[in-house]
Amino acid sequence: MKDIYRTVALILIVSAVLLLINSKLNEGGGRSGKNSLTVYNWGEYIDPDLIKQFELETGIKVTYETFDSNEGMMGKVEQGGTAYDVTMPSEYMIEMMTEKDLLLPIDYSLIPNVINIDPYFMDLPFDPNNKYSLPYFWGTLGIAYNPELLEGQTFESWDDLWDPSLKQEIILVDSARETIGMGLNSLGYSLNSTSLSELRKATDKLKTLSNNVKAVIGDEVTPLMINGEAAISLTWSGQAADMMSENEDINYVVPEEGSNLWFDNIVIPRTAKNIEGAHAFINFMLDAEVAAQNADYVGYSTPNLEAMKLMDTEVTEDERFYPDEETRDHLEVYKNLGLEMLGIYNELFLEFKMDMK
Numbered sequence: 115m116k117d118i119y120r121t122v123a124l125i126l127i128v129s130a131v132l133l134l135i136n137s138k139l140n141e142g143g144g145r146s147g148k149n150s151l152t153v154y155n156w157g158e159y160i161d162p163d164l165i166k167q168f169e170l171e172t173g174i175k176v177t178y179e180t181f182d183s184n185e186g187m188m189g190k191v192e193q194g195g196t197a198y199d200v201t202m203p204s205e206y207m208i209e210m211m212t213e214k215d216l217l218l219p220i221d222y223s224l225i226p227n228v229i230n231i232d233p234y235f236m237d238l239p240f241d242p243n244n245k246y247s248l249p250y251f252w253g254t255l256g257i258a259y260n261p262e263l264l265e266g267q268t269f270e271s272w273d274d275l276w277d278p279s280l281k282q283e284i285i286l287v288d289s290a291r292e293t294i295g296m297g298l299n300s301l302g303y304s305l306n307s308t309s310l311s312e313l314r315k316a317t318d319k320l321k322t323l324s325n326n327v328k329a330v331i332g333d334e335v336t337p338l339m340i341n342g343e344a345a346i347s348l349t350w351s352g353q354a355a356d357m358m359s360e361n362e363d364i365n366y367v368v369p370e371e372g373s374n375l376w377f378d379n380i381v382i383p384r385t386a387k388n389i390e391g392a393h394a395f396i397n398f399m400l401d402a403e404v405a406a407q408n409a410d411y412v413g414y415s416t417p418n419l420e421a422m423k424l425m426d427t428e429v430t431e432d433e434r435f436y437p438d439e440e441t442r443d444h445l446e447v448y449k450n451l452g453l454e455m456l457g458i459y460n461e462l463f464l465e466f467k468m469d470m471k
Contacts, residue, residue, distance in 0.1 A: 142298065152177045154187060154201040157333065159251075159257070161411035165463060170397050174391050182332065183220035183289075185456075191216055198383050199392040202250050205377045209450035211307045217246040218382040224393035234378065234439065235417040237468070240447070246318045247379035248396060251409075253351035254375055255292055256368040260361070263345040272300035272369045280326045285335045285347040290456075290463035291448060292374070293320065293330070296348060299371050304450040310458070317462045324470045338374035339364060349434050350376075352414030359413070366434050367446070371396040375445035377417075 153165075157180040165176050179196070181187040184207040191198055192214065203211060204231060211217050222228060235249040259271045264283070269275065275284060286293050295305040297316030302439045307313060328336075328344060336353060337345040340360040349357075354366035381400065398404055402420035409416035409425060416422060417433055422430045428435055437445075451459070 115184070129241070132390050143257055146318070148388060148391060149173065150177065150440060151199045151388050151395060152179070152197060153395065154181060154190070154198040155262070156180060156197075157182060157204060157411040159202065159378075159412055161408050163398075163411075164281070164408055166281050167404075168395060172391070172394055173313060174388075188214075188216070190312050191385065194385045197385045199249075199388045199389045200309070200380060200395050201383060202380055203247075204368055204448070205238070205379070206383060206448040206450045208247050208379060209240045210380070211383075213450070216384050216431070218384050218386060218389065219245050220248060221393055224390070225226045225397045225400065227397050227402075230400055230418045230420040232417050232419045234442075238377065238447070240377075240450070241379065247381045248400065250378045250380045250399070251373070251412065251414040252377045252417055253435070254368050255295070255348070255350055255373045255415075256352040256354070256366055256369075258349045258357055258364055258366050259346045260339065260342065260363050261361045261365065263342060269346075269367055270367075270370055272296060272360050272371055275325055275326065275371075277326075282326065282328045283345045284323070284340065285328050285344050285349075286330045287335070287348050288330050288332050290459040292348065293466070294459050294463055295374060299373060302371065303444045305374055306451060308451060308455050313458065313462055319464055320466045320467045324466075326468060328460065328469075330467055348405045350414075351410060355413035355435055362471075368434075368437070368441075372444055372446060375442055375447050377447070 151174050165178060168174065169176055181190070181199055184204050187201060187203060188207060188211055190196065191201065191211070200283060208217070212294055224247065233247055235252060236244055241247045250425070259269055261267060267274070267277070291305070294313065294316055297320040298305055298307050298312065301312070301316055301319060303312045303316065319366070333353075335344065335347045335349060339347055339357045342361070351366065354364070358366065359363045360397060380396050382389065386392050399408065400418065405416050405418035405421035406424040409421060433441070
């Protein structure tokens with residue numbers, strides 16, 4: 115009997131010690147502390163060498179996690195299971211996170227490198243006065259295509275995708291707003307349409323594209339295009355730039371009807387524990403040399419004017435990826451349509467995908 119008591123006592127002692135250790139670990143992880151920082155970013159959206167450089171310069175250890183959708187990112191931030199110190203949402207998601215009180219205001223006294231940012235990308239409607247966010251990357255949505263696989267065909271209009279000769283040639287991005295938006299744009303409607311009639315017409319038109327669609331996927335499209343296994347893809351400008359750097363036959367175009375002009379900004383979630391470190395990271399990423407290196411690695415367009423001076427002019431003067439202001443004004447920025455309308459977009463997108471089977 116004494117042996118049983120000793121065993122039970124030992125188990126209780128070990129359990130108590132483990133609980134204490136776990137508590138301390140959680141406390142340190144949740145707090146992040148001045149010596150650690152948790153960054154939550156899109157996949158392949160930063161030069162890993164820059165994370166190492168930041169760690170060496172500041173002594174702050176970075177834990178880096180990735181997400182593949184704005185909605186998934188916001189869900190995890192809202193749940194609060196991990197105390198993310200920095201994340202990079204898109205414009206409409208910044209609106210939603212602000213409405214839900216999920217963001218901390220930026221302390222500009224800690225961000226001197228903000229002077230490097232092009233004023234065009236500041237004080238935009240989704241975050242007036244940049245109270246909660248600062249520009250990270252920007253770009254467009256368009257069509258990447260390989261004319262060598264298409265007998266020289268080009269794509270000035272979205273309607274060109276409906277050419278019957280393109281059977282099983284097109285890859286669409288697995289995202290409701292982009293794909294439904296393409297349908298809306300092809301009919302001359304706004305990307306931010308809340309008209310159920312317009313959304314129905316766009317979805318019905320997309321269904322007539324089904325014969326030409328090879329797949330609806332995500333980042334996997336890049337190697338397929340590079341290797342010549344796909345000829346056309348709906349894609350973002352930076353993704354197209356990655357394709358073109360590996361396969362010089364590929365081109366990228368934004369159709370004449372217009373498309374999406376998007377912005378990804380850096381924010382500090384309200385659950386952040388290392389707020390000072392978060393500001394240090396943001397200021398580091400806005401440094402001209404750092405931003406130039408990051409843009410060269412990622413392939414998307416930088417809003418950092420000083421960084422652009424350090425970059426290859428063949429890149430910064432390429433209007434496919436750095437369209438002038440007049441062209442940008444012809445494009446549309448996604449607005450926060452609210453959860454109910456976003457649900458309708460998702461339902462229609464699922465209907466389109468199910469119709470393909």
